[in-house]
Amino acid sequence: MRDLGAGFTYLLKGHQWAARHGKQYGFGLLPGLITLVLYLAALIALALWGEDFVTWATPFADDWSSPWLGLFRGFLTAVLFALALLLSVLTFTAVTLLIGQPFYENLSEKVDRDLSPDGTAPESGLSLWRELWISARDSLRILVRAAVWGILLFGLGFLPFVGQTAIPVIGFFVTGFFLTEELTAVALQRRGVDLRARLTLLRSRKTLVWGFGTPLAVAFLVPFVAVFLMPGAVAGATMMARDLLDEGTAEPDPEPGNKRLTF
Numbered sequence: 001m002r003d004l005g006a007g008f009t010y011l012l013k014g015h016q017w018a019a020r021h022g023k024q025y026g027f028g029l030l031p032g033l034i035t036l037v038l039y040l041a042a043l044i045a046l047a048l049w050g051e052d053f054v055t056w057a058t059p060f061a062d063d064w065s066s067p068w069l070g071l072f073r074g075f076l077t078a079v080l081f082a083l084a085l086l087l088s089v090l091t092f093t094a095v096t097l098l099i100g101q102p103f104y105e106n107l108s109e110k111v112d113r114d115l116s117p118d119g120t121a122p123e124s125g126l127s128l129w130r131e132l133w134i135s136a137r138d139s140l141r142i143l144v145r146a147a148v149w150g151i152l153l154f155g156l157g158f159l160p161f162v163g164q165t166a167i168p169v170i171g172f173f174v175t176g177f178f179l180t181e182e183l184t185a186v187a188l189q190r191r192g193v194d195l196r197a198r199l200t201l202l203r204s205r206k207t208l209v210w211g212f213g214t215p216l217a218v219a220f221l222v223p224f225v226a227v228f229l230m231p232g233a234v235a236g237a238t239m240m241a242r243d244l245l246d247e248g249t250a251e252p253d254p255e256p257g258n259k260r261l262t263f
Contacts, residue, residue, distance in 0.1 A: 007212035008215060011216060011233070017114070017232070017235040018235050029228065039095075053080070058072070089220055090146045090178065098135055105131070124190045135185070135189065145178070153167055153174065172217050175220075177209055180216075184202070186234055188201075
């Protein structure tokens with residue numbers, strides 16, 4: 001339970017850091033706003049033409065009598081939109097991080113310099129295009145894993161009682177884990193930690209990860225909220241990455257300009 005609270009504390013500390021660094025926070029909003037516009041356009045298009053798509057995809061039901069035809073296609077349209085919303089939540093962070101790679105790398109490095117005892121930040125030594133390629137490749141792999149979980153949980157959601165109680169809760173924990181992986185990847189990739197090692201590291205501290213990612217997953221259900229939380233979430237994930245790797249951390253002292261070394 002201590003790790004669960006510690007994970008949530010990192011989330012709060014990340015937003016506190018972002019609030020104190022207005023310039024980094026402002027730049028950190030831009031990728032989220034761009035992603036939000038793209039996702040809203042896709043969801044609006046689906047809302048307008050989703051029923052037509054379902055009609056086109058189910059020609060075998062054209063001769064069904066009323067009300068079964070309407071109920072069947074209405075159900076499939078609702079399922080299609082629900083899946084689109086689920087994928088939006090699962091992929092919003094990955095797409096935003098990909099679009100905002102330079103912004104969030106800069107923000108994460110600033111957090112590292114603030115917290116490092118010697119005032120330095122790890123550097124990957126890779127070119128921007130190489131970092132973008134690795135980030136896109138790893139995000140796709142995570143998306144496939146998340147999609148498998150999403151489809152499984154969506155199917156289990158039809159089970160009586162359990163599907164309406166336990167399954168949504170499990171879904172938030174699963175989403176929180178994958179959100180945390182994407183967010184900590186900014187700092188861990190810069191340290192040369194590959195995807196497999198990152199997943200092993202996160203699985204070793206699941207309650208810490210859940211404490212950080214699950215509240216974020218709930219908040220990210222509201223796209224506008226996700227945009228404003230992204231800079232603080234990246235900052236908090238960088239702090240948590242330092243904890244996962246047992247790196248020393250210098251916290252601001254009550255007296256301005258001083259630091260206090262902690263581990």
